[in-house]
Amino acid sequence: MITFSRSQLIGMEFLDEEIVRIHGTQEDHIYAMEIEMDVRIADGVILAVKGLMKRYTTPVCPQAVERLQSAVGMSLRVEGWMQAVMRDIGRNGCEHFAEIITECGRCLDQARMAKALAANLKTDPGADPGALAAAWLADHPEAPGVPLAL
Secondary structure, three states, X not given: OOOOOOEEEEEEEEOOOXXXXXXXXXXXXOOEEEEEEEEEOOOOEEEEEEXXXXXXXXXXXXXXXXHHHHHOXXXXXXXXXXXXXXHHHHHOOOHHHHHHHHHHHHHHHHHHHHHHHHHHHHHOOOOOHHHHHHHHHHHOOOOOOOOOOO
């Protein structure tokens, strides 16, 4: 029998060739919150962030929405970015918001690779997706954490 369940969902929309809008949600039986952030693709810098608390436990929780603004200007590409998010957003605001931002950031390069693969497969439907992914990773050393499971 399941006594606790938490769901996270991350979605991305490429606004143009330079900016991606990332939407993340986290829900369990106690909390429900969302993050939307615009990120510059080239360097992973967070350009804008919005948060919404739909379900929370204390009257203090919604105050963490303002703390999200400290993420603006952070880069999701520099070493230690996850620790910075947990420190600046998690400890000083809301740990759940920090978890969502971290998961959103971890998906950035996967979305970039998926976009490139889709474009390549559109022009060459017979291409080997595994080979395309390997070639993309070789051309993008800034994306070391992307799993190659095609």
